[in-house]
Amino acid sequence: MKVNNAEFIISAVGPDQYPVDALPEIALAGRSNVGKSSLINRMINRKNLARTSSTPGKTQHMNYYRVNESMYFVDFPGYGYAKVSKTQRASWGKMVEKYMAERDTLKLVLLIVDLRHPPTGNDKMMFDWLKHYDLPLCVVATKADKIPKTRWPKHIKIMKQELGVLPGDNFISFSSEIGLGKDELWELIDRYNQVSEEGPLADPEIEDGGNEPQPEEPSEA
Numbered sequence: 001m002k003v004n005n006a007e008f009i010i011s012a013v014g015p016d017q018y019p020v021d022a023l024p025e026i027a028l029a030g031r032s033n034v035g036k037s038s039l040i041n042r043m044i045n046r047k048n049l050a051r052t053s054s055t056p057g058k059t060q061h062m063n064y065y066r067v068n069e070s071m072y073f074v075d076f077p078g079y080g081y082a083k084v085s086k087t088q089r090a091s092w093g094k095m096v097e098k099y100m101a102e103r104d105t106l107k108l109v110l111l112i113v114d115l116r117h118p119p120t121g122n123d124k125m126m127f128d129w130l131k132h133y134d135l136p137l138c139v140v141a142t143k144a145d146k147i148p149k150t151r152w153p154k155h156i157k158i159m160k161q162e163l164g165v166l167p168g169d170n171f172i173s174f175s176s177e178i179g180l181g182k183d184e185l186w187e188l189i190d191r192y193n194q195v196s197e198e199g200p201l202a203d204p205e206i207e208d209g210g211n212e213p214q215p216e217e218p219s220e221a
């Protein structure tokens with residue numbers, strides 16, 4: 001996608017504030033400080049539209065960014081930040097769970113991990129959870145520029161192994177700093193944005209019971 005226009009729309013705390021125009025949404029989940037906002041900025045060619053900082057835990061709400069008036073990036077608050085209270089953590093869980101399970105304009109979840117390090121316990125939990133609910137998913141391993149290229153294959157292998165990424169699963173190595181993976185990720189996003197809208201993508205209870213045709217899953221192709 002050629003980005004002509006990108007704008008911040010809203011910092012939402014719950015469904016009442018989600019946009020109602022039914023444009024496709026690409027959500028970003030990942031631990032605090034992993035590089036979610038930086039990834040959005042790189043994808044839309046803007047230095048600081050999505051607010052980034054070296055202080056973890058900065059993004060507390062779900063920030064909606066609209067691209068070309070045709071889709072949204074939804075920047076989630078990062079998980080795993082030690083200084084967050086138990087209550088805040090619980091409300092984060094509820095917000096994310098509700099959004100992921102009920103938002104039928106959600107086309108793809110990007111699980112952002114740090115290529116330099118093996119996945120954290122929270123990364124694994126998030127991956128398992130997204131898989132369990134059969135949500136369309138791509139693991140994006142960012143900050144690749146911070147390790148020598150010769151070591152990428154080893155890090156990619158460990159990341160995939162420890163998360164349990166299977167051969168058909170989407171996985172992209174990325175760097176917001178040098179733009180690695182940007183074109184590949186746009187191609188993937190464009191494909192998922194075209195998936196037909198036939199009800200919620202993830203509701204196992206409904207899926208198990210019905211014989212409704214399921215949305216296309218390009219990752220299986």
Ligand SMILES: Nc1nc2c(ncn2[C@@H]2O[C@H](COP(=O)(O)OP(=O)(O)OP(=O)(O)O)[C@@H](O)[C@H]2O)c(=O)[nH]1
Nearest residue numbers: 033034035036037038052053057058059078143176
């Ligand atoms: N070298 C390098 N630095 C990066 C990259 N991505 C992010 N960073 C840096 O990592 C820090 C955190 O990045 P953010 O994009 O703010 O991370 P976040 O996941 O949005 O963090 P929260 O909003 O707190 O959850 C910043 O200092 C970024 O400049 C990358 O690909 N390469």
Ligand SMILES: [Mg+2]
Nearest residue numbers: 036037051059
């Ligand atoms: Mg952020």
